[in-house]
Amino acid sequence: MLHIYGDAWLNEDDVEFTMIRAQGSGGQNVNKVSSAIHLRFDIPRSSLPDELKAALLAANDQRITKEGVVVIKAQAYRSQEKNRDDALQRLVSLIASHAVPAKPRKPTKPTRGSQQRRLQRKVLRGEIKRNRGRVTD
Template sequence: MLPISHKVSIPDNEIELNAVRAQGAGGQNVNKVSSAIHLRFDIRASSLPDAYKERLLQRNDQRISSEGIVVIKAQAHRRQELNRADALARLQELVRSAMVTPKKRVATRPSKSSRKRRVDNKTRRGQIKAGRKKVED
């Protein structure tokens, strides 16, 4: 079980973990040992509450495919156990972050002094540019 919150968790049978060979530098060890973890999690077929599913599917995240499958590849560590823990932690963080609702922005007007400062800066900048012109008699 992968705990998401006090009431919500993901059963292990819904998470597919495969050991694959890692990419990149590492020499013989990388070429012969399958230490990277390829995690797949189907959002639509999961037992997550509908609110979680909707928020996850609406996210514009490159780890979530158009079919609603989360794909995470963990290969930062040399040991498979550490990569497995890293992949699960990243899935947990992704699901948790989907449930955080962003604050609504309250529109505000610029203050009188900030408007005056802006106009003064524009005037000063215009004078600097005017000073670059060719002097005519």
């Protein structure tokens, strides 16, 4: 069990790992060893709280498929164990980022001083443009 936020815990049995060969440079190690990790996490079938599931499913994230499965590929390290830990950490940070509700925005109005400064800048800019006309003697 991994702690996410507050009373939300991630059961590691909900996470499916697949070992694959990494892409890119690395020579013989990359060609022979399946050190990259493909993590799959099914949100609707997980043991997360319902409100957290809804927040994750509503998220506009490219790592979440239309079916609600989080897919993360980790291949930054040469070791399979480090890539597994990296993928799990990225999943936990994804879930934690949606666990905290966003604070509602308080609409504000510009101050009278800022409005006056803005209008003064507009007047000065207009004068500069007005003086760009043809020069007549």
